[in-house]
Amino acid sequence: MEILLYLGGIVFMLIGLGVSIGLHEVGHLVPAKLFGVRVGQYMIGFGPRVWSKRFGETEYGVKALPLGGFISMSGMYPPSRDAGPAKGLFASLVQDARSANDETIAEGAEERVFYRLPxxxxxxxxxxxxxxxxxxxxxxxxxxxxxxxVQQPSTTVSAISECMLPAGASQQECGADDPAAPAAEAGFEPGDVLVSMDGRSVQTFAEASEIIQASPGEPLDVVVDRDGERVGLTLTPEPAERGAVDANGQPVLDDDGEPVTHTVGYAGIYSQLEYVRQxxxxxxxxxxxxxxxxxxxxxxxxxxxxxxxxxxxxxxxxxxxxxxxxxxxxxxxxxxxxxxxxxxxxxxxxxxxxxxxxxxxxxxxxxxxxxxxxxxxxxxxxxxxxxxxxxxxxxxxxxxxxxxxxxxxxxxxxxxxxxxxxxxxxxxxxxxxxxxxx
Structure with missing residues (x-):
C-alpha cells in the first residue's frame, strides 16, 4: 500500500507538471492567435513525438520528455538576408538560426509573423x-x-503533559518522582474545549496561552466544554524561565551578550490543530x-x-x-x-x-x-x-x-x-x- 501511495504522489506531480506546462504554452498560444500570428506547432515535452494531431493550421502534440514545451510561431525574427557562407562556429550558429526562422514563414502568410506585431x-x-x-x-x-x-492551534485540547520534566532533560516518559504538570493536576482531558480562563472568554489558543504565560503561580478559574457540558477547573501555571524574543522572533540579548530571560506560566496543554479558512x-x-x-x-x-x-x-x-x-x-x-x-x-x-x-x-x-x-x-x-x-x-x-x-x-x-x-x-x-x- 505504501508503494502505491508513493507512486500516486509521483503521478499527481507529473500530471500537475504536465498541466502547468500545457497551460504555460496556452498562455502564449491564445494571444498569438488572437493577434493573427500563424502558429505551426503546440507541443508539450521534447524529444520524439508520442502523439500529435493537426487542427487547422496548428499541429498539437505530446513528446516523450515532459520537461517543458513550446509553440512554433511564424517569423519570430525578421527574415535573413543572403550574407554568403558563414565563417566560424558562432557565425554558423547565427546562420542556422536564421534559416530555421525563415522556414517558419509560410508562403502567403508573410504578414502573419510575430516580429511584425506592435x-x-x-x-x-x-x-x-x-x-x-x-x-x-x-x-x-x-x-x-x-x-x-490554514492549520492553526484551536481551543480544543489534543493532549496534556502528565508531569513536569526538567529543562533540557532527555527523558521522554514521566518518572515516579516527577511532579504532575499543572494541566494534569487541574484535571484537563484530551478533547476539552477551552471556553473561558480567568473570567475571560477565549476564542483562540493564542489568547489562552497569553493568559497562562502572564499568570505564573496564580490560580486561574477555567471553564471547558467536555462532551457538551460545562466543567469548571482550577489551573495554577508553574513558573518557568523562557528566553525573551523581539518582534521578529529573535532572541533578546543583554549588554553582555547573554540571552535575556523572563518568568512565564507553564500549563502543559497541547492544542489540536484545525483548518481555519482565510x-x-x-x-x-x-x-x-x-x-x-x-x-x-x-x-x-x-x-x-x-x-x-x-x-x-x-x-x-x-x-x-x-x-x-x-x-x-x-x-x-x-x-x-x-x-x-x-x-x-x-x-x-x-x-x-x-x-x-x-x-x-x-x-x-x-x-x-x-x-x-x-x-x-x-x-x-x-x-x-x-x-x-x-x-x-x-x-x-x-x-x-x-x-x-x-x-x-x-x-x-x-x-x-x-x-x-x-x-x-x-x-x-x-x-x-x-x-x-x-
Whole structure:
C-alpha cells in the first residue's frame, strides 16, 4: 500500500507538471492567435513525438520528455538576408538560426509573423506563459488557504503533559518522582474545549496561552466544554524561565551578550490543530511571498548550485531551501503521499508543492535571457525603445531587432541550463534532499 501511495504522489506531480506546462504554452498560444500570428506547432515535452494531431493550421502534440514545451510561431525574427557562407562556429550558429526562422514563414502568410506585431502585442504574447503559471499558483494557494484553510492551534485540547520534566532533560516518559504538570493536576482531558480562563472568554489558543504565560503561580478559574457540558477547573501555571524574543522572533540579548530571560506560566496543554479558512486574498499573498523566495534563490543560484555540487561529492547535507530537479520534486511528492498523516494534510502539502512549482516556472521564465520568455520580452522592449528614439529624433523607422545575433549567447545560456539540470538530477538521485526528517 505504501508503494502505491508513493507512486500516486509521483503521478499527481507529473500530471500537475504536465498541466502547468500545457497551460504555460496556452498562455502564449491564445494571444498569438488572437493577434493573427500563424502558429505551426503546440507541443508539450521534447524529444520524439508520442502523439500529435493537426487542427487547422496548428499541429498539437505530446513528446516523450515532459520537461517543458513550446509553440512554433511564424517569423519570430525578421527574415535573413543572403550574407554568403558563414565563417566560424558562432557565425554558423547565427546562420542556422536564421534559416530555421525563415522556414517558419509560410508562403502567403508573410504578414502573419510575430516580429511584425506592435511591441505591446509581442510583450503580451511572451508574458502570457509565465502569467498563466502565476495565475494557476494563485488559484491553488487560494483553494488551499480559503477553501481548505490554514492549520492553526484551536481551543480544543489534543493532549496534556502528565508531569513536569526538567529543562533540557532527555527523558521522554514521566518518572515516579516527577511532579504532575499543572494541566494534569487541574484535571484537563484530551478533547476539552477551552471556553473561558480567568473570567475571560477565549476564542483562540493564542489568547489562552497569553493568559497562562502572564499568570505564573496564580490560580486561574477555567471553564471547558467536555462532551457538551460545562466543567469548571482550577489551573495554577508553574513558573518557568523562557528566553525573551523581539518582534521578529529573535532572541533578546543583554549588554553582555547573554540571552535575556523572563518568568512565564507553564500549563502543559497541547492544542489540536484545525483548518481555519482565510480571507480570499490570502492565496495571492502566499503566491507573492513564494515568488520573492524563488527570486532570492535565483539571485543566489550560483552559490546554491556550488553547495549542491559539494553535497553530492561529500557528506555535507543538502540545503532544504535549495533548488530541485523534476526528479527531486517527484520524490518528495511520493514521500509526502506515503507518510502516515491524514489524507487532507497530505493533499495540502502536494498542492503546496504544485503551486510552488508554478511560481518557480513563472519567476524563472522571467529571467531576461534568451531563450527564456524574459529574454524575448527584453528584445521587444529594445525594439520599442529604438523606434521611440527614432520618432523622437525625427529619424527613419529602424529595422526590427534581429535577435538571431544573440544566438551564441543563447547557446551559452542553454548549455548552462542543461548543466544545471544534470547536476540537480544527479544530486536528486544520489543525494536526495531530506525535508521530512526521515
Amino acid at each position: 511591441v505591446w502585442k509581442r510583450i503580451i504574447v511572451m508574458l502570457g506563459g509565465p502569467l498563466m503559471n502565476l495565475v494557476l499558483a494563485i488559484i491553488i494557494f487560494t483553494v488551499m488557504a480559503s477553501g481548505i484553510g 480571507p480570499i486574498g490570502t492565496g495571492t499573498n502566499l503566491a507573492m511571498q513564494q515568488a520573492g523566495a524563488v527570486t532570492e534563490l535565483i539571485v543566489n543560484l550560483p552559490v546554491k548550485l556550488w553547495d549542491v555540487g559539494v553535497s553530492l561529492f561529500t557528506d555535507q547535507e543538502r540545503d532544504p531551501n535549495g533548488p530541485l530537479s523534476v526528479v527531486g520534486v517527484g520524490r518528495i511528492a511520493g514521500e509526502v503521499a506515503a507518510t502516515d498523516a491524514p489524507v487532507l494534510n497530505r493533499l495540502v502539502v502536494l498542492m503546496n508543492l504544485l503551486a510552488a512549482l508554478n511560481i518557480a516556472l513563472f519567476v524563472f521564465n522571467m529571467v531576461p535571457l534568451l531563450p527564456l520568455d524574459g529574454g524575448h520580452i527584453v528584445v521587444a522592449l529594445w525594439d520599442g525603445l529604438k523606434r521611440a528614439w527614432a520618432k523622437l529624433t525625427g529619424r527613419p523607422v529602424p529595422k526590427p531587432v534581429d535577435a538571431t545575433r544573440l544566438v551564441p549567447l543563447t547557446v551559452v545560456v542553454a548549455v548552462l541550463l542543461i548543466g544545471m539540470g544534470a547536476l540537480l538530477l544527479l544530486a536528486d538521485i544520489f543525494k536526495p534532499m531530506n525535508i521530512l526528517g526521515g
